[in-house]
Amino acid sequence: MTDLEDLYREIILDHYRSPRNSGELETPPAHRAEGFNPLCGDEIVVYLLVADDGTIADIKIGGQGCSISQSSASMMSAAVKGKTVAQVRDLMKSFKGLMSIAADGAELAEPSPSEIRELGDLAALRGVVKFPTRIKCATLSWNTLDQALAELDA
Numbered sequence: 001m002t003d004l005e006d007l008y009r010e011i012i013l014d015h016y017r018s019p020r021n022s023g024e025l026e027t028p029p030a031h032r033a034e035g036f037n038p039l040c041g042d043e044i045v046v047y048l049l050v051a052d053d054g055t056i057a058d059i060k061i062g063g064q065g066c067s068i069s070q071s072s073a074s075m076m077s078a079a080v081k082g083k084t085v086a087q088v089r090d091l092m093k094s095f096k097g098l099m100s101i102a103a104d105g106a107e108l109a110e111p112s113p114s115e116i117r118e119l120g121d122l123a124a125l126r127g128v129v130k131f132p133t134r135i136k137c138a139t140l141s142w143n144t145l146d147q148a149l150a151e152l153d154a
């Protein structure tokens with residue numbers, strides 16, 4: 001195992017043991033979305049409060065599931081809080097890119113330094129792509145956030 005893998009494992013465990021932004025928000029004004037990953041039994045509830053200026057004023061996470069799904073949700077909440085909805089959509093795109101597998105099953109390159117800077121702790125989930133069944137665990141909170149964002153436009 002490389003030092004980088006050790007570091008990533010520590011980051012994932014830290015978010016699992018001490019989840020950021022766990023709890024609920026009053027709806028309305030907050031939006032609520034629920035996600036479920038039947039492959040693993042993971043559940044994520046996202047409460048999203050967007051300010052008039054389009055920034056994420058607050059976000060809370062509920063639900064239960066495996067360490068990957070819960071730590072990913074914690075990282076996601078910390079990463080999007082205070083950002084604008086447009087910035088969040090960009091970050092979502094970067095994260096889903098990180099989580100995609102090469103179609104030919106080729107070994108993935110280590111994330112580039114700029115990728116790591118942009119994604120912060122989220123880059124720790126890169127190793128998950130080696131286990132295709134766990135990718136849905138890692139992306140569940142983002143898909144649930146996507147649903148909550150879609151409600152904003154409704």
Ligand code: ZN
Nearest residue numbers: 040042066137
């Ligand atoms: Zn899971």
